[in-house]
Amino acid sequence: MPIQLVTPPTEEPVSLLEAKLHLRVDFDEDDMLIASLITAARQAAETLTGRQLTTARWKQVLDCFPGPSLMGVPAGQTFTLPGHAILLAKAPVQSVVSINYLDMGSVNQTMPALTYTVDAACEPARITPVFGQIWPICLPQIGAVSVTFDAGYGTASQVPEGIKSWIKLRVGSLYAHREEVAALSRGRIESLPFIDGLLDPYKVVTV
Known part of the structure; x- marks a missing residue:
């Protein structure tokens, strides 16, 4: 990616x-x-x-948000890589700065930080919507989604x-x-x- x-x-x-x-x-x-x-x-x-x-800032570009948007962890499994998770390509992740996407009007939008959760302990780090939320609908166009994050040991x-x-x-x-x-x-x-x-x-x- x-x-x-x-x-x-x-x-x-x-x-x-x-x-x-x-x-x-x-x-x-x-x-x-x-x-x-x-x-x-x-x-x-x-x-x-x-x-x-050492610490650097990266931007990961996607064509769309991943799916399916199935929430929750399957019974009996203590760890999963769900299909709707964004996996970040550099580790260790310190923080996600922003998640941006083009909406259906081609307007750049920033997802509120409270609507998604980041598991930086996992390598690669996982990002999913919080329980009860789904990824927003983005413009069906290449490069419509980007995740900016800081990575490095420090x-x-x-x-x-x-x-x-x-x-x-x-x-x-x-x-x-x-x-x-x-x-x-x-x-x-x-x-x-x-x-x-x-x-x-x-x-x-x-x-």
Whole structure:
């Protein structure tokens, strides 16, 4: 589903100083390069995990509200992914800023916050109308619904260390091998299989 970055994060989960300590670099000439590699590694980690690391604002665009609008939880089930739930594409979700839609008159409307509920503890986060409410009728047109939300762990200090370790290792690889390919003394490159496993506990599982 289309998702747009509205407000990018204001800090990276790994600082320039932390990256330089990991790289054992004690000069400043490569600071701009290392900073760009941190950003590239962070974006790769976010893509692989489906997460936002430090706080950013996103907009998720839908063609319509999901259905069917069946309320309640089926008997005997303690957790469901109901068909009328909107699932947000980034985790962890901090808050939903707004839900907007085009009504049948092509006028942009904002849903009152009291008419829907957000389960941010679930990953991906779920949004449904509150009990007794249904999704409004929107214009049958592509991109008629949008959800704006803030996602991320918060500040850099709140990002899990496992993700930070992966970013540092990726920065180290990018810094050591600055071209598309690299030739080692033995004529081949061997990846360390445990590296990407550092991200496994943080991958958002979608159904």
